[in-house]
Amino acid sequence: MAEIFKVLIVDDEPGMRSGVSRILNDFTVSLPDIKSEIKFQVIEAETAESGLTIIESQRPDILFLDNKLPGMSGLELLNIIAEKKIDILTVMITAYASLDTAVEATKNGAYDFLAKPFSPAEIKHMVRKACNRIVYKRQAKNLAEERKRVRFQFISVLAHELKSPLAAIQGYLNIVSDRVLGNELSVYDNVINRSLIRLDGMKKLIFDLLDMTRIESDQRRREFAQVNLCELAQKSIEASALIAKQQNIAINLDVRDDVVMQGDHTEIEIILNNLISNAVKYNKPDGKVDIKIAADDKKVVISVSDTGIGLKEDEIGKLFKDFVRIKNEQTRNILGSGLGLSTVKKLAQLYNGDISVKSEFTKGSCFTVELLKNSQEVLRDESSGNNILFKAD
Amino acid sequence: MAKKNCMILAIDDDPDVLNTLRIVLEANGYQMVEAYSAEEGLKKYKEKTPDFILVDMMMEAVDAGLNFVREIRLLNNKSPVYMLSSVGDNLNQTASYTELGLDGVLQKPVNSNTLLKIIQAKIKL
Structure with a gap:
C-alpha cells in the first residue's frame, strides 16, 4: 500500500503548475526506511493568498513556492508559515539569476530551492530528497516522544518505590x-526496627539508582586496572556474611587466586555484590550459595548458584528490566530496589558480555555473567577499524 | 455488634502497611484479616465476610485495587469499602468513587483516629 504525500505548487504560470502536476502524478518514491511506497497528490494554487488557505485547510507535506507572485510574494508567505509554525517542507522556485532570493528563503525556513527552468529529473530528485527529509523528521519525532514516555514511566515507578517506604515509616x-x-517504650521495638529496615531499603534504592544512572549516562569516569576477582569476591561475600549467618547459609567460593581481568574495580564489585547478595537474600534457611569464577584467554565467567526460592518461567523474562521485583509470598519480606539485576546487565554489556539465568521454581537459580577480559582493547581496535566482531551498540 | 466480632479485611502488597493497620485496629478491639493481592483479598472476603474493607489502589497491577472493588460489588455486597492511596495516585477521573462502589478514599499513611472514626460510623456499633 502506498502512502500519499500532498504537494502544493504555488505559481502564477499555469504551464508550470500543470507541468509539475503531470510529472509528480505518476511518480513514486520508495525509501529504505519505510516499507510503503510514497505517491503524490498535487494541489495547485495561483496566488500566495489562495496557497495559504490550502495550506491551512489541507495541510500539504511539501510546498513548491514561486517568489514572484501577484499580490503577496513567496517570501512573505514563507514568513507567515514560519510565524504560524506550520509543519511543511518548502522548496522555493526562483529565477535562475536570483540567488539572493534563494539565500533569503533558506534563512526564513525554506528547505531548498529550485532554479527555473528545471527538468523533470531535477524536480523528481528534489521531491525524493524532500521525502527523505520528511520521513527522517517524522522518525526523530517518534523517537523523542518514545523517550519522553519512557522517562515518565521510569519516574512514576521510581516515585512509587520511594513513596512506599515513606508511607510505611x-x-x-x-x-x-x-x-x-x-507508654512502655519496649513494646514499640518491632515498629522501630521495621522503620529502620525500610529506611535502609530506601537508602539502598537511592544508591542503586545513582549507580545505574551513572553507568547509563557515562558520567562516571571508568578507571581501568587489573582486577583480582578472587579478592573482590571475598569482599562481596563478607558484605553478605551477616545475613547468611542468620539464615545459616553456607557460601562457597571456587576460584583460582590468580584470576584477573582488566576492569573498573567499582563496576566489578557492583556485579559481584548484586549476584551474591541476591543468592543469599532469596535463599532458604540452611541453604547454600556456590560462586564459581573461571577464565580463559578471552573472558571471565562468573556463576552464582543458590538453593533458594527459584523463578517461574514467566518471571525470568522480565527479571533484568528496571524496577522489576518478583512479588510473591516468598519475596514479600525481602527488600530490594528492583534495580540490581538490570544494573548488572548494563554493566556486563559494558564489558561486551551479558547475564543469563537458569532456574527451577522452589529449587534455586544460577546466574551467569560473562565479561570480556580486555574489553577496552576491543574498543580500541574497533575505533581503528580492525575489529568488526564486537561492534559497540 | 460488639467490637471484637468486627472483622476488617485489609489488602495491600506492603507488609508494613498491613502491620501498621493491624496494630491500630487490634489495639482498638477489632479483628483484622490481611491479604497481599486483590486475588487473595477476594478469597479472604468469601471466607471471612468482613464488615469493613480497606484496599490499596496501587498494587502489582495498576488497576488491581479498582478491579477488586468491582468484583466485590458484583457479589452484591454492601460492606463499606475504602481505598488506600498514596500521594499522587490519581483515581481515574472519569469514574467517581460512588460509581465504582467505593465509600471513600484514605490517604496513606492512614491517620488512625480518622480511620477508627470512619469504621465506627460505617459499621454502626
Missing part, C-alpha cells in the same frame, strides 16, 4: 507518637 512513627500500644 510515617505510619509506624504515628503509632509511636499516638502511643497506640501504651
